Amino acid sequence: MLTLSVTYRQSWATKIGITYRPSSTLNHFLFGEFMIGLACATLSCDGFGDTDFVESFRMLPQIGFKYVEFNCWYPRTVTPAKMRDLKQRCEDTGLVPISLHCTSFGGADGMDRSRDAAHKIRFMEAARELGVTRVGATGHARGTSGGLQAIIEVLQEIAPVAEELGIELGLENHEGNNLETIEDYEQIFSVIDSPNVGIWLDTGHFDASNVNMDNLIDRLSTRVNHIHVKDNLQKGKKSFTRFGHGTTDNYHVIDRMLALGYSGYITVELSPLEKETIFEDLVVAKKMFERYETTT
Template identity: 25%
Template sequence: MSLEFGFSMNAFREYSTVGAIEAVADAGYDGIELLFDEPFLYPPEATGEEYDEVETALNRNDIAISNCNAFMLTAIEDFHHPSFVEPDEDYRRRRVDYTLDSIDAAAELGCDHISIEPGGPVPEEKSREWAMETFVEGLDELAEKAESKGVDVMVEPEPDLLIETSDEFLDLMDRVDSERITCNFDAGHLFCMGEDPAELVETLAPYTRHYHLEDIPEDRSHEHTQLGDGAMDIDGFLQAVEDSGYDGYVTVELYPYQETAAETAQGAMDYLRERGWA
């Protein structure tokens, strides 16, 4: 087996930055997904001391950055707001500016990709086409910074947001003229939409720079579930990823488990080891 696994810091909001990095390293992961949001390093306000703290902790624990998560934005409102498709231009601007800062932060930390929300919830008073055009405008601005910094901006399809399915993602790619706008392939999200993640690995491989993994209940509700406790064919998905020749990280994302973050991270790693993946 050749895959490398990370675990997302977004389950560790009750921890310090250093504590989260130590816990993920102790559980045996190769990498950690940094969360660019409070209470951790928040790019619009981050200090040089905070960057040094992250780099020192990573080096001390011999763990790499699997991804930089610039999706969740509770420092301003919540996971999805402000979005790239807010009707209020000034509010929308806050999401764009935050993401520009996140590109800089990833470059500073030596990570070559960030993951972002797929536009956001389509406003009730706006059409889907308006939302697509508005999102593309935002991506075009991000692409200029991304190209100059050598950082990919990975759109992550998610249920109930503008880009939910693989077809919608591919339509978006037809509208964007930059190789730095790519895909954060979240297996659980696509499974929620009735798709087969394993079958989509090849389809989305030209755009995929990073994978998220979680299990999902049998009813395909959008509930991130501990590996092995849901209905996904995790082995089939990971086999497809390995067969594709992918050489990046698969990051386990189990943010609902904040009360048991360390135990949940360890449980997911135990599952991957028992199945022969790690």
């Protein structure tokens, strides 16, 4: 299939009076681009510690995952040297990196927001070094670190950088977070209209926040540029569990997004981790969601 450049697609969309958005319905229906890849986040294997992704590189090829999302939350995980290291290790193991997940958007004051802008710009550079086009993060605890306004202020400065570098920025929802509700996203997008800024839809966290995902999809499906699947035990309460043990209707969310033309990646996030069953739990997740893959 012929792959059209982002610049070409943006210019073509402008000519007919619409806004081009990466990973949106437009790609499917206007440009004939449709692809679903199934990835796994490194936190699923290595947890939240600074483990140098050892377990991810060991487990994921054995389970059969091809695509990997790196959770880079520590100083050594953002350096150019680490990007070269990850790129080489991916080549050695047959894994294909698809995205970087970094620490939270926002800042309590101007200095903190300046640091956050610089941090996100560095991650966009790191993404290019690794050969990926997606960078995502959530926010800080709800009502802290400048709230939603701080996120908007940072995005106003870095969205043009994302457009220049060809990077898709993802705003991931978390329970009890500045990025949590449909209204949070609508407020952001009323100010930030960049085609390179979208939603990293986390199914488990939306369930934990008691957000109606059908309403979210009805109102904001064209802004979703990445999907995280997770299982939660009880709607309205953060109670993550092993895949197949909860009540999160991941299939319904994915099916609706696909019907609307979503094209991109679905990333498995296993939380919490029980060391004795991580491998088995990820095998289950792979079997659950591999039905959606169009690329292997």
